Structure formats: structure tokens, C-alpha cells
Amino acid sequence: xxxxxxxxxxxxxxxxxxxxxxxxxxxxxxxxxxxxxxxxxxxxxxxxxxxxxxxxxxxxxxxxxxxxxxxxxxxxxxxxxxxxxxxxxxxxxxxxxxxxxxxxxxxxxxxxxxxxxxxxxxxxxxxxxxxxxxxxxxxxxxxxxxxxxxxxxxxxxxxxxxxxxxxxxxxxxxxxxxxxxxxxxxxxxxxxxxxxxxxxxxxxxxxxxxxxxxxxxxxxxxxxxxxxxxxxxxxxxxxxxxxxxxxxxxxxxxxxxxxxxxxxxxxxxxxxxxxxxxxxxxxxxxxxxxxxxxxxxx
Amino acid sequence: xxxxxxxxxxxxxxxxxxxxxxxxxxxxxxxxxxxxxxxxxxxxxxxxxxxxxxxxxxxxxxxxxxxxxxxxxxxxxxxxxxxxxxxxxxxxxxxxxxxxxxxxxxxxxxxxxxxxxxxxxxxxxxxxxxxxxxxxxxxxxxxxxxxxxxxxxxxxxxxxxxxxxxxxxxxxxxxxxxxxxxxxxxxxxxxxxxxxxxxxxxxxxxxxxxxxxxxxxxxxxxxxxxxxxxxxxxxxxxxxxxxxxxxxxxxxxxxxxxxxxxxxxxxxxxxxxxxxxxxxxxxxxxxxxxxxxxxxxxxxxxxxxxxxxxxxxxxxxxxxxxxxxxxxxxxxxxxxxxxxxxxxxxxxxxxxxxxxxxxxxxxxxxxxxxxxxxxxxxxxxxxxxxxxxxxxxxxxxxxxxxxxxxxxxxxxxxxxxxxxx
Numbered sequence: 001x002x003x004x005x006x007x008x009x010x011x012x013x014x015x016x017x018x019x020x021x022x023x024x025x026x027x028x029x030x031x032x033x034x035x036x037x038x039x040x041x042x043x044x045x046x047x048x049x050x051x052x053x054x055x056x057x058x059x060x061x062x063x064x065x066x067x068x069x070x071x072x073x074x075x076x077x078x079x080x081x082x083x084x085x086x087x088x089x090x091x092x093x094x095x096x097x098x099x100x101x102x103x104x105x106x107x108x109x110x111x112x113x114x115x116x117x118x119x120x121x122x123x124x125x126x127x128x129x130x131x132x133x134x135x136x137x138x139x140x141x142x143x144x145x146x147x148x149x150x151x152x153x154x155x156x157x158x159x160x161x162x163x164x165x166x167x168x169x170x171x172x173x174x175x176x177x178x179x180x181x182x183x184x185x186x187x188x189x190x191x192x193x194x195x196x197x198x199x200x201x202x203x204x205x206x207x208x209x210x211x212x213x214x215x216x217x218x219x220x221x222x223x224x225x226x227x228x229x230x231x232x233x234x235x236x237x238x239x240x241x242x243x244x245x246x247x248x249x250x251x252x253x254x255x256x257x258x259x260x261x262x263x264x265x266x267x268x269x270x271x272x273x274x275x276x277x278x279x280x281x282x283x284x285x286x287x288x289x290x291x292x293x294x295x296x297x298x
Numbered sequence: 299x300x301x302x303x304x305x306x307x308x309x310x311x312x313x314x315x316x317x318x319x320x321x322x323x324x325x326x327x328x329x330x331x332x333x334x335x336x337x338x339x340x341x342x343x344x345x346x347x348x349x350x351x352x353x354x355x356x357x358x359x360x361x362x363x364x365x366x367x368x369x370x371x372x373x374x375x376x377x378x379x380x381x382x383x384x385x386x387x388x389x390x391x392x393x394x395x396x397x398x399x400x401x402x403x404x405x406x407x408x409x410x411x412x413x414x415x416x417x418x419x420x421x422x423x424x425x426x427x428x429x430x431x432x433x434x435x436x437x438x439x440x441x442x443x444x445x446x447x448x449x450x451x452x453x454x455x456x457x458x459x460x461x462x463x464x465x466x467x468x469x470x471x472x473x474x475x476x477x478x479x480x481x482x483x484x485x486x487x488x489x490x491x492x493x494x495x496x497x498x499x500x501x502x503x504x505x506x507x508x509x510x511x512x513x514x515x516x517x518x519x520x521x522x523x524x525x526x527x528x529x530x531x532x533x534x535x536x537x538x539x540x541x542x543x544x545x546x547x548x549x550x551x552x553x554x555x556x557x558x559x560x561x562x563x564x565x566x567x568x569x570x571x572x573x574x575x576x577x578x579x580x581x582x583x584x585x586x587x588x589x590x591x592x593x594x595x596x597x598x599x600x601x602x603x604x605x606x607x608x609x610x611x612x613x614x615x616x617x618x619x620x621x622x623x624x625x626x627x628x629x630x631x632x633x634x635x636x637x638x639x640x641x642x643x644x645x646x647x648x649x650x651x652x653x654x655x656x657x658x659x660x661x662x663x664x665x666x667x668x669x670x671x672x673x674x675x676x677x678x679x680x681x682x683x684x685x686x687x688x689x690x691x692x693x694x695x696x697x698x699x700x701x702x703x704x705x706x707x708x709x710x711x712x713x714x715x716x717x718x719x
Contacts, residue, residue, distance in 0.1 A: 100301055
């Protein structure tokens with residue numbers, strides 16, 4: 001059974017169609033990266049899954065059920081626009097939001113304390129939210145999203161504003177939740193995070209689903225069409241006719257081959273030009289490349 | 299229901315634990331009492347400085363008597379007029395008036411009185427301030443008496459008899475109500491004004507409190523987290539009921555302390571030998587009706603203010619849009635004297651039936667003179683009907699507004715939101 005299933009979902013506002021006939025399946029237990037440029041329709045899609053917005057057309061099912069207040073309860077949600085009552089105490093906020101999700105208050109408090117310990121916030125339990133740093137508030141918000149042990153989590157930009165240490169903590173926590181069987185939808189702009197954590201992706205642009213599926217097979221479908229070279233010396237060989245585009249770095253370059261282009265020709269050209277080669281590698285395109293290609297040409 | 303209860307609880311505890319609640323609980327009645335006392339003080343002491351006056355007697359007959367008569371008038375033991383100058387039969391009346399006019403303009407004199415050469419013609423009072431009705435009324439009465447005395451004397455009536463003839467009737471006002479009679483010494487007006495101020499300030503305060511509470515959830519973006527757990531309507535209902543709980547607590551504190559204060563006053567008065575305060579008799583039925591109208595008004599205005607808060611994204615936006623809610627309240631403050639001066643006039647009846655004004659004006663009418671029951675019932679029915687409509691509309695605006703950021707919507711846009719499913 002799919003954790004989330006969207007069939008031809010459309011949502012239009014007064015001037016724009018934010019989501020245009022989008023279909024999408026999220027396998028139970030998978031980590032899906034929901035990608036797209038700003039204003040692509042990601043937040044509208046998420047809000048419809050959360051039953052905050054109602055689609056104009058199409059149907060949405062969560063664990064086989066049409067969306068309702070009940071399916072919403074089963075989802076842990078970390079919204080993009082984050083916010084907590086600034087003048088409430090950290091523990092009280094978590095317990096209040098946990099209780100709204102249907103937890104008894106004493107159970108909510110017990111779990112809140114466990115999580116505060118785990119994310120090293122236990123000293124801040126009785127402080128007001130406004131006294132916390134942005135990164136700490138972020139972690140509190142994350143606790144609020146996972147407190148009721150949801151089988152499905154929708155996390156909108158969970159790493160924004162976090163330093164590398166806290167980002168790593170959150171990352172390992174998410175992988176742990178995944179290993180316990182949770183399904184995670186991760187909306188983010190950070191492609192490195194997606195490559196590390198996601199099994200599958202869905203790329204939305206201008207309200208359309210332009211690319212979705214298993215991350216491995218998507219990358220494989222592009223084939224090994226990228227050459228990475230590290231070298232010293234002249235770089236005139238980079239103008240070779242078999243190359244479609246070139247990105248020049250300090251220590252070398254990354255170049256995309258034209259269809260049917262032979263990487264051997266490039267290597268020959270480099271040697272002939274007198275460059276000293278340290279590394280020559282044939283790669284699949286990075287997700288970043290795919291993202292830019294898909295959204296720029298749309 | 300459980301979720302609404304959680305929201306009520308949070309809203310209530312946050313507000314009651316706030317310093318603002320303590321300040322509001324003490325300050326509102328204090329300000330109410332101070333304003334009422336000040337109105338009373340200024341009404342009573344508006345003429346505590348004697349009016350410096352000159353008298354020009356063109357007839358040359360009663361100038362002397364007038365000066366003596368006016369000089370003897372007093373209010374609360376203080377003379378009302380100071381006669382600065384008496385000019386009898388001036389050779390050039392125009393020159394004299396010109397000089398006096400200059401004095402009035404320079405502030406050396408407050409007014410001058412011109413007695414006509416023919417006493418059947420008009421007397422003239424020349425003054426920069428022509429709005430002091432109390433002085434004008436006193437002066438009119440005094441001049442009447444002087445003129446009458448002069449004419450009686452001309453007919454040969456003896457001075458003692460004149461004094462007896464011209465003694466004025468005294469009028470004492472006694473308020474009749476279901477609970478008996480009590481001598482009116484201004485307490486009806488005092489209670490009325492106090493009630494108006496209390497209701498006006500409370501409705502405004504709780505309305506704005508509801509608005510700010512909604513706005514806080516929007517500006518801090520807590521709203522997005524909340525609407526992923528509860529339906530907007532539950533959020534709205536919980537918020538309004540939570541703030542209603544705060545209002546109820548505050549009223550309970552006020553009424554309890556008023557009761558304590560009156561009991562204390564009565565005990566102290568008895569202990570000091572039968573001294574009784576000019577007790578404003580407040581029947582229980584009036585308290586109950588007032589509570590009814592207050593809570594009706596609260597639900598009406600707080601749903602309007604909640605909708606305003608939900609439509610705005612910042613304090614600045616809200617400051618502009620909150621006039622929608624404040625307008626009708628301010629209007630009641632402008633027209634309450636219509637009801638105060640004649641509680642059973644047609645205007646008073648109509649005003650007190652209009653739902654947006656009824657929460658302030660109907661309790662005021664009740665405090666002055668109990669209106670017919672059907673009028674009170676009709677007013678309550680209209681009020682609660684309007685509340686249902688306001689909550690429905692507010693719920694619609696709220697649902698759309700809470701997730702809408704950016705440009706402040708115009709009123710027509712908000713009306714369009716009502717049609718969204």
C-alpha cells in the first residue's frame with residue numbers, strides 16, 4: 001500500500017494554477033525528496049496532503065484513506081513557515097501541540113522530556129521559546145512534528161538554519177525513524193542532502209510533476225555522460241566538439257558529453273595539448289545537474 | 299471538542315498569567331471611577347470662578363439693585379459674579395460699549411450686561427464665551443426676579459411682601475422603580491455613565507485582545523502548525539471562548555470586590571453612627587441583564603476582531619483595519635447621552651435595538667428606567683441572531699485569512715472570501 005497517493009490533483013488560486021494535474025505515489029517506508037524551485041507548488045501540494053487546502057480536482061489518499069482530519073492526525077508535519085508561541089515555555093509548547101495531536105498530556109510530557117534530552121535541549125525545557133536560538137527553535141519544532149510517533153512525516157526544509165553539527169544530529173535522527181518504518185517526505189533545496197537520504201524523488205516545476213521515480217534509476221537513465229578531469233597545464237582541449245557544456249574549477253573541470261560523444265577523444269585531446277592528468281572519471285550527472293536541466297528547460 | 303478545550307485552556311491561562319490581565323483588572327474600574335468622578339466634578343464646579351462682569355444701565359433705574367442682586371448669588375458657597383463696574387445712564391452708550399468690548403477681548407473682563415433704557419426691550423449679555431448655559435440660566439432667573447421686584451415696588455408693595463412673593467419653588471427629583479423610591483442626587487447619571495464607560499472599555503479591550511491573539515499566531519507563523527492539527531473553526535471557537543473565560547474571571551473579580559466594598563462601606567457607615575453613603579441602588583436583575591448584553595456584545599465584537607486579525611499579516615495592517623470593529627463602539631460613545639437624557643424616546647429605543655449598539659446602550663437604558671420586557675427580549679434576540687451571522691462570516695474570513703500572507707486584503711476582498719467553500 002502506498003503511504004501517499006495523488007491522482008490528477010489540481011489547485012488553482014485566483015491568478016495562478018499552483019498545482020496542475022499532479023499524480024504521485026509514495027511507497028510506505030520510503031524517503032521521498034520533494035524538489036522544485038521556489039513557487040513550484042510544493043507547499044500547496046503538502047497543504048493539500050495535510051487537508052489544510054482542498055484540491056479543486058483529483059483525489060488524495062493517505063494510507064489508502066481519502067484525506068480527512070483522521071489521516072492528518074497520522075502525519076508528522078514540519079511546515080516551511082515555522083513558528084512557536086514565543087512567550088510560552090519550551091516544554092509547554094511541545095505538550096500543547098502534542099495534546100492537539102491526540103496524546104494524553106502526561107504521555108506528551110514524558111516523550112517531550114525524552115526528546116529534549118536526546119537533542120540536548122533539556123536545560124531549556126523551562127525557558128521561553130523566544131530565548132532560544134534559531135537552530136534550537138528548529139529542533140523544538142522538529143520534536144513537535146515527531147512527538148506522536150507518526151507513521152508518515154512531511155518535513156518542509158528541515159535543515160534550513162541549522163549548523164552542520166545540528167544538521168547531522170537531525171539527519172541521523174531521521175534515518176533512525178526511517179529504519180523504524182516511518183515514511184518521510186522531505187522537501188528541500190539541498191541536493192546533497194537528497195542524494196544522501198532519499199530513495200526516490202519527485203521534481204515539481206510550475207505546478208507540474210516533471211520527473212519522479214527511484215533516485216538510482218533516474219540517475220542511471222541519464223547514463224555516464226559526465227566527465228570529471230583534474231589536471232595541470234593548458235585547458236584548450238575543453239573546447240572539443242564532443243563536449244556540450246563545461247564547468248571550470250580551480251583544480252580541473254566537469255564537462256557534459258554530447259549524445260554519442262566519446263570520452264576517449266577528450267582524454268586524447270588533453271594529452272595532446274600537454275595537460276598533466278591527475279584524475280579522469282566518467283560519472284552519472286549530479287542531482288543538481290538534473291534539477292537545473294529539468295527546471296531551466298521547462 | 300477535546301481540542302477546543304485544549305485551545306480554550308491555553309488561551310485562558312496565557313491571558314490570565316499575563317501582567318496585562320492584572321493591570322487591566324485594576325485599571326479599568328479605576329479609570330471608570332475617575333472619569334465618572336471627573337465628569338461630576340467638572341459639572342458641579344464649572345462656575346467656581348466668579349464671572350467678572352460690568353453692568354451698563356441705560357435706564358438708570360435698576361442698575362444698583364441688579365449689581366447688589368447678582369453680587370449676592372452664590373454657588374457652593376462661592377460668589378458667581380464679581381461686579382467690576384457699574385455705569386448708569388452713560389452719555390455716549392456706544393463709546394462705553396466699545397471700551398467694554400476691548401476689555402472683554404483683552405481678558406480684563408469676562409462679560410458685560412446691558413440693561414435697556416426701556417425695560418420691556420431685551421437685556422444683552424456680551425461675552426466671548428456664549429456656551430455657558432448654567433450661567434445664562436441663573437442670570438435669566440435673577441434678572442426676572444429683580445425686574446418683578448422693581449415692578450412690584452413701583453406698584454407700592456412693601457419690601458417684606460416682595461421677598462415673600464418672589465420666593466422660588468424648590469424641586470426635588472425622586473426616582474420611581476419596581477423596588478421603591480429613592481431620592482435622586484445624581485446617582486442614576488453616575489451609574490449610567492460608569493456603566494457605559496465600563497462596557498465600552500471592556501468590549502474594546504477584549505475585542506482587541508482576541509485580534510492580537512490571532513495576529514500573534516499569524517506573525518509568529520504558529521498558525522501553520524496549528525492548522526495542521528485542528529480545523530480553523532475549532533481554533534476560532536477555542537480562542538473566543540478562552541478570552542470569554544478571561545472576561546468572565548475579570549467580571550467576577552469586579553463584582554465580588556464591589557460587593558465587598560459596599561458591605562464594608564455599609565458596616566463602617568453603621569459603626570460611625572448611621573452615616574449612609576448616597577447608595578446607588580443596583581438591583582440584581584440589572585446585573586443579570588447587563589451580563590447578558592455584555593457577553594452578547596463580547597461574542598459579536600470578538601468575532602469581528604478575530605476576522606480582522608486573521609486577515610492581517612502585521613500590527614500595522616491591523617491598526618488600519620481595526621476601525622471596522624472600533625467604529626460602532628465609538629459611535630455608541632457619541633450617542634449615549636441621547637439615551638441618558640431620555641431613555642424612553644424613540645431614538646433611544648431604536649438605538650438600543652441595533653445589535654452593534656445594544657451591548658452598551660441597552661444596559662444603560664435598563665439602569666435609567668427598566669424598558670418594557672419585549673424591547674429587552676427583542677434586543678437580545680436581534681443581538682444573538684447577529685452573533686450567529688458574525689461567527690459564520692468570521693469563520694469564513696478566518697479560514698482563508700489565517701494562511702494568507704503579504705498584502706493586506708481590502709474589505710471587498712474579504713467579502714469575496716465569504717463565498718469560498
